[in-house]
Amino acid sequence: EIPYVQILNQLLPDDIRISAVCLRPPPGFDARFSCTNRHYKYVFNGKHLDITKMSKAASYFLGENDFRNFCKLDGSKQLTNFKRSIVSAKILPVSDTFYCFDLVGSAFLWHQVRCMMAILFLVGQTHEEPEIVLRLLDIEKTPQKPVYDMADEIPLLLYDCEFPQMEWQEPATDDHKAIKFTTAAEALTLHYGLKATVSNIF
Numbered sequence: 001e002i003p004y005v006q007i008l009n010q011l012l013p014d015d016i017r018i019s020a021v022c023l024r025p026p027p028g029f030d031a032r033f034s035c036t037n038r039h040y041k042y043v044f045n046g047k048h049l050d051i052t053k054m055s056k057a058a059s060y061f062l063g064e065n066d067f068r069n070f071c072k073l074d075g076s077k078q079l080t081n082f083k084r085s086i087v088s089a090k091i092l093p094v095s096d097t098f099y100c101f102d103l104v105g106s107a108f109l110w111h112q113v114r115c116m117m118a119i120l121f122l123v124g125q126t127h128e129e130p131e132i133v134l135r136l137l138d139i140e141k142t143p144q145k146p147v148y149d150m151a152d153e154i155p156l157l158l159y160d161c162e163f164p165q166m167e168w169q170e171p172a173t174d175d176h177k178a179i180k181f182t183t184a185a186e187a188l189t190l191h192y193g194l195k196a197t198v199s200n201i202f
Contacts (some may be wrong), residue, residue, distance in 0.1 A: 005171045014188055020168040029163075037087060038108060039160035042101040042117050043094060044152070049124035051099060054091050057123040058101065058129035059115060060137070061089040069136040069145040070116050071109035084108060089122075117151035 008018045026034070068082035088104040101117055119136065122128040136142050 003171060014184060020170040022129060022168055024167060026165045028071040032124070034163055035107075035161045036164055037104055037106055037162040038158065039097060039162070040101075040103045040108075041114050041157045041159045042113060043155040043157070044101070044117075044121075045097055046099040046124075047097055049121070050093055050126055051124065053125040053126070053130050054120050054192050058089045058091055058134045059119055061086045061103075065137045066139050067109055067112055068118075068139065069138070069142055070112050072111040072115070072150070074110050079109075082109060084112070094131070101189065111150055113156060114150040115148075115157075118148055121151060122148070141163075 004021045004023075005018050008021075012018065018167075064083055064085045066082045067084050071082070073079070084105055084107055086103070086105045088102065090102045092100050092102045094100050101113075101120060103113060103116070119128070119132060123130050123132065136146075
C-alpha cells in the first residue's frame with residue numbers, strides 16, 4: 001500500500017501536515033460543495049476588551065440571517081443570495097489573556113468572518129453595544145453596509161471542514177514516528193514563539 005500521508009508530508013512545509021487521506025470519496029464528491037459545515041477560529045488578545053459584551057453580540061449571529069453587511073462584495077460575481085446559516089458562535093478562552101471567536105456555519109461569504117470579528121471588536125472596545133449586530137442583520141433598518149475596517153487576516157484559522165460519508169485512512173504510528181512528529185511540532189512551536197518574542201521587543 002502506498003504511504004500517501006508520508007509522501008505528502010515530505011513535500012509540504014513544516015507548518016502544514018496531512019494526518020489522514022480518503023482514497024474512495026463518495027460519488028460526486030466536491031471539496032467545496034460537499035462540505036456541510038465549516039469551522040473557523042479567530043484568536044485575539046482579550047486585554048482591555050469587554051468579553052461579556054462580545055459573547056452576547058456573538059450569540060446574535062446564530063441561525064439563518066442575511067449577512068450582506070458582514071462581507072466584502074465581489075464586483076465580478078452577481079451574488080443575489082446573502083443568507084447564511086450559523087450553527088455556533090462563541091467567545092472561548094484560550095489562555096489567561098487570549099480568546100478565540102469559535103464559529104461554525106454551513107457556508108460563508110467573502111471575508112464574512114473578518115467582518116463579523118471587526119464588529120465584535122467594536123463591541124469589545126465599548127464603541128458599540130451588542131445590539132449593533134441585530135441592526136446590521138436587519139436589512140430593512142440597515143440596507144447599506146456601513147464603512148468599517150475588516151479584522152486582520154493573520155489570526156483567522158480554518159479549523160475544520162465537515163464532510164459526510166467519508167472513510168478516512170490514518171497511517172499506523174509507531175513510537176519512532178510519534179517521537180519524530182512531537183519533536184517537529186515542538187521545534188515549530190519554539191520557532192513561532194521566538195518570532196513572537198522578538199516582535200514584542202519593538
